[in-house]
Amino acid sequence: MCDFFWILENICEMIGQKLIAWYEINKRNLPWRDTGYPYLIWVSEVILQQTRVVQGLDYYHRFIDAYPDIFSLARADIDELLKIWQGLGYYSRARNMHAAAKHIVDVYDGKFPATYNGLITIKGIGDYTASAIASIAFGQAVPVIDGNVNRVIARLYGVQQPVNKPAGQKKIRIYAEKLMVRDIPGIYNQAIMEFGALQCIPQNPNCNGCILNRVCVAYRGGLVNMLPIKEKTAKIVTRYFHYLHVRFGNRTFIRRRADGDIWTGLYEFPMIETSGEIGPDDLTRIPAWQSYFDEQTPLVEAVSGEITRRLTHRILKIRFYEIVVDKPVSGQNLIEIPATDICRYAVPKVIDNYLKHIETQDT
Numbered sequence: 352m353c354d355f356f357w358i359l360e361n362i363c364e365m366i367g368q369k370l371i372a373w374y375e376i377n378k379r380n381l382p383w384r385d386t387g388y389p390y391l392i393w394v395s396e397v398i399l400q401q402t403r404v405v406q407g408l409d410y411y412h413r414f415i416d417a418y419p420d421i422f423s424l425a426r427a428d429i430d431e432l433l434k435i436w437q438g439l440g441y442y443s444r445a446r447n448m449h450a451a452a453k454h455i456v457d458v459y460d461g462k463f464p465a466t467y468n469g470l471i472t473i474k475g476i477g478d479y480t481a482s483a484i485a486s487i488a489f490g491q492a493v494p495v496i497d498g499n500v501n502r503v504i505a506r507l508y509g510v511q512q513p514v515n516k517p518a519g520q521k522k523i524r525i526y527a528e529k530l531m532v533r534d535i536p537g538i539y540n541q542a543i544m545e546f547g548a549l550q551c552i553p554q555n556p557n558c559n560g561c562i563l564n565r566v567c568v569a570y571r572g573g574l575v576n577m578l579p580i581k582e583k584t585a586k587i588v589t590r591y592f593h594y595l596h597v598r599f600g601n602r603t604f605i606r607r608r609a610d611g612d613i614w615t616g617l618y619e620f621p622m623i624e625t626s627g628e629i630g631p632d633d634l635t636r637i638p639a640w641q642s643y644f645d646e647q648t649p650l651v652e653a654v655s656g657e658i659t660r661r662l663t664h665r666i667l668k669i670r671f672y673e674i675v676v677d678k679p680v681s682g683q684n685l686i687e688i689p690a691t692d693i694c695r696y697a698v699p700k701v702i703d704n705y706l707k708h709i710e711t712q713d714t
Contacts, residue, residue: 362566366507367532367539369562374542377549379404382411384541389463389488390421393476396483397444400497404548410439421461424452433616433697440662440700442614447475465489487537494527495540496520499547504530505579506551509568513582585664592669593634594702595621595643596709599676603690606682613662618696620671621682628668643680650675660701671705 378384381404383395394414398407417435418424424432429449436445451473455461463484464470470481478496485491494500501514504526512519532539550561558570569575597604597620605618623639631654634640653673660667679687688696693706 363526363529364532366563366566367530370530370542370546371532371535371538373550373562374538374545378541378545379549381408387488389484391415392484392487393463393480394448396480397448398439400441400444400479402439410436421452421455421463424449425456425461427452429616430697434695437617437697437703438700442617444475446616451475463488465491467491467493483540486540490535490537492531492533492536494524494531494536495544496523496527497544497547499544499551500527501579502553503543503547503551506569506575507563507567509572509574510579512580514579515581515584519580587664587666589666589668591625591628592667593623593625593629594619594669594671594705595623595674595680596671596705597621597643597649597674597676597680598690599679599687601690602679602687603693604680604682604685604687605693605696606684606686613665614699616697618693618698619702621680621685631670631672634672643682644676645681647676647678649680655705658701658705667701669701673709 381395383391386392395407395411398410398414402410413435417431418427427449429446432445432449433442436442439445454473455463464473465485466489467481467485470476470484471478476484482493482495485493486495501523504510504523505514505519508522508526510519510522510526512522514520514523530539530543550556554576556575558564558567558575561567561570564570567575569578604621606621608614608617608619610616621643623634623637625634625637629637631651635651651672651674655671658669658671660669698706
C-alpha cells in the first residue's frame with residue numbers, strides 16, 4: 352500500500368489532465384461556462400451552492416434577467432431581490448450578495464478584484480466563491496473545494512478524517528493543491544467539480560466505468576460508500592409554527608421576519624410559535640392567540656394538516672389556520688395589505704406552497 356501511495360502522489364498531474372480530458376467530453380452545456388465575466392461566475396457559483404444544476408438554471412436565468420451586471424444588483428431593492436431568490440433557501444446569501452455588489456461598486460468601481468486575496472476580503476465572498484472567481488475568471492491557480500471536490504479527493508486518496516473538520520479539510524486542501532493543473536486552473540476546477548457531480552456521485556457511483564478506478568484508494572479498498580466521512584456537529588432542534596392566514600374582507604395581514612432567525616427579511620402571516628405540539632382547540636386558548644384577536648371572536652374556517660419542513664439544523668412543524676374576522680387584528684409590526692398583493696412579497700417556500708395550494712382549491 353505504501354508503494355501505491357507513492358505512485359498516487361507522483362501522478363497528480365496525470366490525474367488532473369485525465370479529469371480535464373473527461374470534462375471536455377462529458378461537461379454539461381451551461382450558460383456560465385466558457386465565460387471570463389466574473390459577475391456571471393459569481394452568481395452561478397452562489398446559486399449552485401443552494402441547489403442542483405437542473406433547478407438552479409431557472410433561478411440563474413431569472414436572476415440575470417433582473418440583474419444583468421454588478422451595477423444593477425447594487426441598485427436592487429432588497430425585497431425584490433428576495434422575491435427572485437424565493438425558494439432557494441439560505442436567504443442570507445442573497446443579502447450578502449447585495450451587500451457585496453454595493454461594496455464592489457463603491458470601492459472598486461464595479462470591477463472584481465483579480466486575486467483570491469482581494470476577493471476574500473469582501474463580505475459575502477467566502478473561500479469557495481473566491482477560489483472559483485479567481486481561477487475561472489482570472490486564471491489564478493487556487494483550488495476550488497466544495498462538496499463534490501471533497502468527495503472525489505476523499506475517495507481518491509482514502510482520506511479517513513472527517514472532511515467537515517480542520518484535520519480533514521487540511522488533508523483535502525493538500526491533495527487539491529497537488530492535483531491542480533496550474534496552466535489552466537479554471538478549466539481544471541470546473542472539471543473536478545463536474546466529475547464529482549456526474550461521475551463520483553454520493554451513492555452507488557459507477558466505479559467500474561470510472562477513469563480513475565485504477566488509482567482510487569476507496570475503490571481498491573472497498574470504501575467507496577463509506578467516504579467521505581462527515582462528523583455530525585449541531586443538535587437538531589424541532590420548532591412548532593402556527594400561521595394565521597387572516598381574512599378581513601378582501602384584506603389580509605403579514606409581517607417581516609426580524610434579524611437573528613431563519614428567513615430573515617422574508618414576509619409571513621402572523622405566527623404563533625409554541626414549545627411543543629398543540630392542537631387547534633388548545634391554541635385558541637393561549638394568550639398569544641388572544642393578543643391577535645382582542646375583543647372579537649374569529650371564525651376558524653380551516654386548519655391544515657401538519658407540514659414538516661427540514662432545514663440544516665432544524666425541523667419545523669407547521670400548521671396553517673384560515674381565519675375570518677370582522678375587524679382588523681392587532682399585533683406588533685403587522686402590515687395590512689390587499690389579499691391579492693401577497694404574491695408580490697418574498698415569503699418562505701412553505702408559505703408559497705400553501706398559497707399555491709389554496710389558489711388551486713379556489714379555482
